[in-house]
Amino acid sequence: NAGVTQTPKFQVLKTGQSMTLQCAQDMNHNSMYWYRQDPGMGLRLIYYSASEGTTDKGEVPNGYNVSRLNKREFSLRLESAAPSQTSVYFCASTPGVVKETQYFGPGTRLLVL
Amino acid sequence: KQEVTQIPAALSVPEGENLVLNCSFTDSAIYNLQWFRQDPGKGLTSLLLIQSSQREQTSGRLNASLDKSSGRSTLYIAASQPGDSATYLCAVEAGANNLFFGTGTRLTVIP
Numbered sequence: 001n002a003g004v005t006q007t008p009k010f011q012v013l014k015t016g017q018s019m020t021l022q023c024a025q026d027m028n029h030n031s032m033y034w035y036r037q038d039p040g041m042g043l044r045l046i047y048y049s050a051s052e053g054t055t056d057k058g059e060v061p062n063g064y065n066v067s068r069l070n071k072r073e074f075s076l077r078l079e080s081a082a083p084s085q086t087s088v089y090f091c092a093s094t095p096g097v098v099k100e101t102q103y104f105g106p107g108t109r110l111l112v113l
Numbered sequence: 114k115q116e117v118t119q120i121p122a123a124l125s126v127p128e129g130e131n132l133v134l135n136c137s138f139t140d141s142a143i144y145n146l147q148w149f150r151q152d153p154g155k156g157l158t159s160l161l162l163i164q165s166s167q168r169e170q171t172s173g174r175l176n177a178s179l180d181k182s183s184g185r186s187t188l189y190i191a192a193s194q195p196g197d198s199a200t201y202l203c204a205v206e207a208g209a210n211n212l213f214f215g216t217g218t219r220l221t222v223i224p
Contacts, residue, residue: 023141033212042117042202042214058211088218090156101147102212104156 001027004105006091012111013081021076021108023091031094032074033058033102034066038085043090049074081112115140115207119215127195127223134188134218136203140180144206148177148188151200151217160187160201193222 002024006018013019016025025032030051035043035058045058049068063085074093078085116139123124126132136146145164149157161170161177163186176189186203199218207213 040216042216043204043212044214045212092157101159102157103159103164104149106156107154 003027004091004093004103006089006105006108008108009106010111011111012113014113017080018077018079019081019110020078021089021091021110022073023075024073024107025091025093025103026072027093027095028071029095029103030071031091031096032068033092033094034064034074034076035090035092036060036085037090037107038078038087042079046076046089077111081110083112086110086112093094115211115213116207117203117205117213117215119201119203119218121218122216123219123221125221125223126196128193130153130193130222131189131191132193132203133198134190134203134220136186136188136215137141138184138186138213140207142185142207143181143206146177146186147178147204147206147212148175148186149202149204151202153200156194157202190220195222195224198222 008024033048035063037043047066049055052071089108092102094100118137123205148160148161163179174191179186199221202217
């Protein structure tokens with residue numbers, strides 16, 4: 001099992017450009033999550049998907065959209081990137097909805113100039 | 114809103130020493146608390162998960178305790194090794210799909 005995979009590993013964007021961060025898991029997990037990690041702030045939840053076909057906002061959803069393409073894949077889209085979106089983005093998954101360990105991907109480092 | 118604090122932000126210890134990392138949270142209405150390890154440039158790896166009804170969990174040289182009423186958790190690492198050097202994060206689950214993270218303690222174990 002590869003676990004949770006993310007692409008790309010690193011990306012540089014100019015302000016206003018768009019891009020999609022990809023995430024896939026091969027553990028047959030129902031729930032998937034997108035977080036961002038910023039220095040001194042800890043990880044913050046952007047969006048999550050409790051099951052295929054559903055998505056919900058987390059703590060910091062503004063400027064992002066998500067798609068739960070199927071049970072395996074959960075993508076995060078920046079429609080018009082801003083310097084404030086420079087961060088490290090992590091995807092995670094859990095078997096169920098609550099009370100279970102989260103499994104994290106290796107992260108995508110995004111720099112917006 | 115749930116606030117999670119980890120003090121100290123950084124800690125250096127000589128190899129072989131036992132150590133304790135601290136985590137505190139402001140709202141005791143939690144489902145569980147998790148401790149993660151993060152190596153530089155990598156994702157998070159779950160170490161221990163303590164359900165709200167439990168007081169502690171153990172895995173090898175690691176022992177995590179939870180005191181919900183006081184809003185505190187500790188991660189005890191016995192006989193530390195240089196390979197334990199990493200950032201340790203705690204997170205509380207305070208609602209469905211609502212995980213609140215601390216900013217971590219960066220541990221360096223000196224050979």
